[in-house]
Amino acid sequence: MKFGILIQEGPYNHQASDSAYNFILASLAKGHEISGVFFYNDGVINTTKLMDIPADDRNISKRWSDLGAKGVQLIVCVAAAKRRGISQNVLIENARIDGLGQLSELCIESDRLVTFGD
Amino acid sequence: MKFGILIQEGPYNHQASDSAYNFILASLAKGHEISGVFFYNDGVINTTKLMDIPADDRNISKRWSDLGAKGVQLIVCVAAAKRRGISQNVLIENARIDGLGQLSELCIESDRLVTFGD
Amino acid sequence: MLHIVNKSPFKFRNLDSCLRIAKDDDPIMLIEDGVYAALPGTTLDRMMKEALKTHSVFAIQADLKARGVDRIIEGIQVCDYSCFVTLVEKHVPYSWL
Amino acid sequence: MLHIVNKSPFKFRNLDSCLRIAKDDDPIMLIEDGVYAALPGTTLDRMMKEALKTHSVFAIQADLKARGVDRIIEGIQVCDYSCFVTLVEKHVPYSWL
Amino acid sequence: MEETKPRKIMFVNRKAPHGSIYAYEGLEVILIFGAYDQEISAVFLDDAVLSLKKGQDTTELGTKGFSATFRVLESYGVEKRYVDKESLAQRGLTEDDLVVDVEIVDAAALRKVMGEQDVLLPF
């Protein structure tokens, strides 16, 4: 099946980002397709490449970028990003900033849409 | 009196930042001193100069920077900032990145410490 | 001690915790979504009236107006930020986040 | 419909709302702090046992382990992420945020 | 999945306005979705019924108000707008307190309509 993922919270502050990531890995392992990950609200903070993480902890933005490199679409809401200081200049590789219409597309083309948030 | 302020949430996503700002203005108007504003947890996101806000809405990071220009100490927790991609390069003017020890100092030297968060 | 409550009492149990711990005569300051506790005729009406017997309860005017809460439980005092500051002058604050 | 609950039922009323709206036989997936609802002998014990009469209730293993919840209410099913995915295959999910 | 059939997409709003941005950002999404030819509906449950309360004025707070925008939902293609009866009652509100025309429904009706959706979006 095709799964769309909506993430509404920033990394580290809430577990939403971790749960979404674990859910996506399990979905791919079972042969499902991830039609896209949409970052909304504070979720956009997942996609800054400026994170500087202690060596003993996971690097959440790098993890997303690596997933993008494997072909998973990473879409960052432009309006939410602007409010929170996320722009093209600080964006991780393999993600793109785009409009809310992309979330609508994701809802239309995915068999399931799963939301992770606070 | 001397008031220290602790902000634990990011701008826009939660009202914490607005409440703190309104509380500070009222305190200054009554002749109190703000001994410092400490940004912790997602609160550090208040201090990115990369915010791009619609013309009809308040610019929260600019508001903090202006308050800093008037002599209010703005202290951004270094550990929390690193996790969230806030570094010297993106920091608003009149704020500084510093350690948690500064929060301790603020608790010691302030008559009251007021926390705004989620 | 000044108890600051900023969460809707319909979704969060923060106000319940606050009322369990607050000492008699400790004032309670409702801010942000916490001001919804001032709505009259709700399922929390009795709890609030009970609280008013032993506590002064204040609600931020700007927060009430923003939320269209124009009628409030009798006894709850409308308070601007300046009044909030006065309460902090007098009491050590704790925010029930 | 699959009901996903990620909040501690001791601090938030999300699980109460979920149980009020969930249709009989709709499965409930406890994730993140939501898995605390699986703790036995709590003040919510009766509510959970009542819920188990009409719903399958699942809790993410990794979340239970992270929180040291090694004993859980009888009838609640421990579920890994793969099992969570299977539930999403079968049901339209809604997260009670 | 049939590509040609419009999808039933429901916004399930549960959060209070102003204290956090979710209600506002959720509304922005609804307005965008209305432009797509899908079956869009919105439910206001729990604290989200407070978003529809009349008389909201954020001027003094210094933040953006948005309650008036709920009035345009219908013209944006959001055909069904439900409000949970019990959520209103719990908060001491009645239909007269709301800024929009909505359908007040009980838990049974809500349960049924939520069960018919292809996508349920929480805000």
Add this chain to the structure above:
Amino acid sequence: MEETKPRKIMFVNRKAPHGSIYAYEGLEVILIFGAYDQEISAVFLDDAVLSLKKGQDTTELGTKGFSATFRVLESYGVEKRYVDKESLAQRGLTEDDLVVDVEIVDAAALRKVMGEQDVLLPF
């Protein structure tokens, strides 16, 4: 305010671990504060008692664990560590379930000690 007298600073922890970062970041603050010569204490109330539960293992989750760190609070100068009795009972826990030696107190005792502080920090 007397500059020379140590201040009574209390960490009032109320949030569950792992679902959000507050409990962890709160602990980091406590450890830093211990280095200053003040009267530092910590209270675990409501969901924060869950932070002290034995047997937490975040390996499978892929996140950082920190419950063991609570054991060093005493050596970091956090002399008083209180746990609310009712919060434990509500969650079906007893003193034996906890990773640290703490003082279990009732609401009356908590009310008293909280009322004696100069600073109350919520986490």
